[in-house]
Amino acid sequence: MPETTSAPSPLRVADLLTDLYVGGKAVPAADGGRFDVVDPATGSVITTVADGTVQDAIAAVDAAEQAAAEWAATPPRQRAEILRRAFELMTAQADDLARLITLENGKALADAHGEVAYAAEFFRWYSEEAVRATGEVVTAPSGTNKILVLQQPVGICVLVTPWNFPAAMATRKIGPALAAGCTMVLKPASDTPLTALAMARILQDAGVPAGVVNVLPARRSGAVVSAMLHDPRVRKLSFTGSTEVGRILLREAADQVINCSMELGGNAPFLVFADADLDAAVDGAMVAKMRNAGEACTAANRFYVEASIADEFSRRLAERMKALRVGPGLDETNQVGPLVNDDTAAKVEELVRGAVDAGAKAVVGGRRPEREGFYYEPTVLLDVTPDSPILKEEIFGPVAPIVTFEDEAEAIRQANTTEYGLVSYVFTGDLARGLRVSEALDSGMVGLNRGLVSDPAAPFGGTKQSGVGREGGHHGMLDYLEAKYIAVQW
Numbered sequence: 001m002p003e004t005t006s007a008p009s010p011l012r013v014a015d016l017l018t019d020l021y022v023g024g025k026a027v028p029a030a031d032g033g034r035f036d037v038v039d040p041a042t043g044s045v046i047t048t049v050a051d052g053t054v055q056d057a058i059a060a061v062d063a064a065e066q067a068a069a070e071w072a073a074t075p076p077r078q079r080a081e082i083l084r085r086a087f088e089l090m091t092a093q094a095d096d097l098a099r100l101i102t103l104e105n106g107k108a109l110a111d112a113h114g115e116v117a118y119a120a121e122f123f124r125w126y127s128e129e130a131v132r133a134t135g136e137v138v139t140a141p142s143g144t145n146k147i148l149v150l151q152q153p154v155g156i157c158v159l160v161t162p163w164n165f166p167a168a169m170a171t172r173k174i175g176p177a178l179a180a181g182c183t184m185v186l187k188p189a190s191d192t193p194l195t196a197l198a199m200a201r202i203l204q205d206a207g208v209p210a211g212v213v214n215v216l217p218a219r220r221s222g223a224v225v226s227a228m229l230h231d232p233r234v235r236k237l238s239f240t241g242s243t244e245v246g247r248i249l250l251r252e253a254a255d256q257v258i259n260c261s262m263e264l265g266g267n268a269p270f271l272v273f274a275d276a277d278l279d280a281a282v283d284g285a286m287v288a289k290m291r292n293a294g295e296a297c298t299a300a301n302r303f304y305v306e307a308s309i310a311d312e313f314s315r316r317l318a319e320r321m322k323a324l325r326v327g328p329g330l331d332e333t334n335q336v337g338p339l340v341n342d343d344t345a346a347k348v349e350e351l352v353r354g355a356v357d358a359g360a361k362a363v364v365g366g367r368r369p370e371r372e373g374f375y376y377e378p379t380v381l382l383d384v385t386p387d388s389p390i391l392k393e394e395i396f397g398p399v400a401p402i403v404t405f406e407d408e409a410e411a412i413r414q415a416n417t418t419e420y421g422l423v424s425y426v427f428t429g430d431l432a433r434g435l436r437v438s439e440a441l442d443s444g445m446v447g448l449n450r451g452l453v454s455d456p457a458a459p460f461g462g463t464k465q466s467g468v469g470r471e472g473g474h475h476g477m478l479d480y481l482e483a484k485y486i487a488v489q490w
């Protein structure tokens with residue numbers, strides 16, 4: 001086992017990589033442009049980062065192309081060992097990485113530590129998968145030939161990631177892409193480019209050759225990503241972000257018929273039946289709602305509670321939410337940090353206001369505290385009307401709207417009334433009911449008596465407008481491989 005902690009060293013902003021990372025080198029943007037990275041706890045500027053242009057994007061694709069043949073031909077065992085070293089380096093630098101995530105994203109330090117551990121696991125998991133990209137040989141039904149199927153790297157990948165898990169959303173793509181033998185350009189979210197650049201350095205130290213992984217922060221993300229998707233050398237897009245941007249990129253990718261994996265928005269229902277272990281349900285609700293202060297695609301967005309236990313569940317949840325300490329994430333005594341930026345906090349405020357105006361009651365929270373930074377108080381809303389926007393849109397903040405139901409059929413119907421289908425949660429003491437309801441829920445994942453589904457060994461992904469494709473598990477590697485069939489005369 002690698003060391004789990006390094007000697008604690010304070011994070012020094014001056015030591016961070018803040019240029020583009022292309023062809024194994026830190027380079028400025030072609031036009032010299034830079035943009036600010038802001039600390040959400042204070043609203044002040046942490047540092048500036050090079051702002052990639054279309055010209056830089058093409059240079060990054062050039063670098064990925066130059067490295068492609070050699071990386072694809074590198075023995076899988078060697079690729080596996082590099083990934084394993086990346087896991088070990090991430091684990092050894094967990095303290096610094098967690099601080100960096102908190103600094104630019106705002107999340108509480110405990111959440112950032114959780115993210116680093118989760119993110120590093122993708123490197124370990126795919127170090128183990130790299131040697132298992134198996135093909136097949138079968139006899140054709142006619143008996144005249146053999147059907148030989150090879151799994152080959154899909155080619156140059158464009159990876160676009162969001163700000164809410166700046167390390168894990170990157171490793172969930174980089175891990176399988178490296179294991180499969182692909183080269184890539186990662187475009188991180190503009191709110192959190194520093195973590196992605198820190199990952200570039202880790203990968204370099206782990207032995208990833210120059211040009212295999214390129215990192216291109218860019219505020220003009222539309223133009224930069226579009227230029228890459230229209231470059232005929234690019235064969236794969238893996239995007240994690242909002243459904244709105246996902247739709248734009250699917251259209252962009254259509255021109256070159258690029259292979260797409262889309263991890264998009266969610267609107268997770270959290271069902272609590274009267275026969276559930278209520279303590280477990282409240283624990284699960286706290287994880288499903290409050291991990292990352294609610295800024296997760298998997299965040300429980302709508303709580304459906306059987307009417308006979310709704311008061312008791314709400315009371316216990318409100319008590320737990322009220323006890324949370326809110327404040328700067330770098331202070332380890334705080335459990336809830338600020339939201340990532342002012343727009344996000346303002347959107348949460350607007351959704352809560354809309355629900356309250358339509359008749360909902362805030363039993364705890366319900367406002368933005370008067371302090372610097374982009375905070376929102378942990379909130380529980382009761383008597384939320386079914387047509388409130390808060391039940392239809394991703395809240396992306398620490399707010400739990402509660403609605404009651406009378407029976408199983410109604411719970412399933414309400415849960416499925418959404419265009420999203422990422423994850424659902426079910427709490428019940430009856431296993432048969434749990435499995436029956438899980439099967440009926442229209443989502444790619446279900447947490448059954450569990451508030452956390454994310455696991456590098458499992459296929460993460462959604463149905464409906466939550467996306468296309470799966471990340472994690474052996475399934476995640478298939479997205480970076482292309483089957484080639486050879487008909488062999490026998």
Ligand code: NAD
Pocket residue numbers: 160161162163164165169187188189190221222223225226240241242243245246248249262263264265266296297298394422462466467
């Ligand atoms: P976003 O869609 O605004 O941005 C995601 C990424 O796309 C960022 O890198 C951004 O710079 C880039 N981008 C924005 N507009 C673009 C354009 N026109 N062309 C090309 N790139 C563009 O999402 P966000 O606010 O960063 O992240 C939050 C969203 O991500 C939520 O909807 C959340 O549910 C979703 N998300 C989904 C998953 C999942 O696995 N399903 C995981 C995490 C987050």
